[in-house]
Amino acid sequence: MSKIKFDKEGTKNLLKMLQSPDVENQVTALMAINNADLKKYVGELLVLYKFGKSDHTLWKEDAPKAYKTLEKLIGDSKLTSGFCLSIMTEKAVSNTSIELYFESLVETMKLFMEQVGYPVELFDITFKLKEK
Numbered sequence: 001m002s003k004i005k006f007d008k009e010g011t012k013n014l015l016k017m018l019q020s021p022d023v024e025n026q027v028t029a030l031m032a033i034n035n036a037d038l039k040k041y042v043g044e045l046l047v048l049y050k051f052g053k054s055d056h057t058l059w060k061e062d063a064p065k066a067y068k069t070l071e072k073l074i075g076d077s078k079l080t081s082g083f084c085l086s087i088m089t090e091k092a093v094s095n096t097s098i099e100l101y102f103e104s105l106v107e108t109m110k111l112f113m114e115q116v117g118y119p120v121e122l123f124d125i126t127f128k129l130k131e132k
Contacts, residue, residue: 004036006044008096015104018052026054027062034063043088043097045069050079051104081105095129102127 006014017029029052038045049059049070059067073087088098102125110123 004032006036006041008100011044011047011096011100015048015051015100018048018054020053023058026052026058030054030058030062030066033066036066038066038069041094041097042069042073042091043093044100046073046079046084046088046093047097047100047104050081050084050101051108095131098129099127 014029014032017025020026029048033045033048036045045066056067059070073091074083077083084101088101106123106125110120113120113123
């Protein structure tokens, strides 16, 4: 089976699957992630792990190669926003994965505001990085 390549739309779709309450969707996404070129897509892997809703035990069971890669990157630390960005910078990840990270962070911030009683009419920050 050939390695999966993650473009921006494909990674967004995987993230939606990982955020699904349906465990079968999460497992399908994890199996696809496990078949990716994990060295090439470290940034996307971090975004999917940080912003996906899948439990780490699902990652361990259904994406063992990806989980081992994450363990090497993260260790026993909690994947905070700062730590995630630090790893992404150190590994010189793709612009696409940085854009996905910030788009996901904005969406998380929007949901947080709504949860604490401040409905958001518009929360829009657009990132388009220059090519390296």
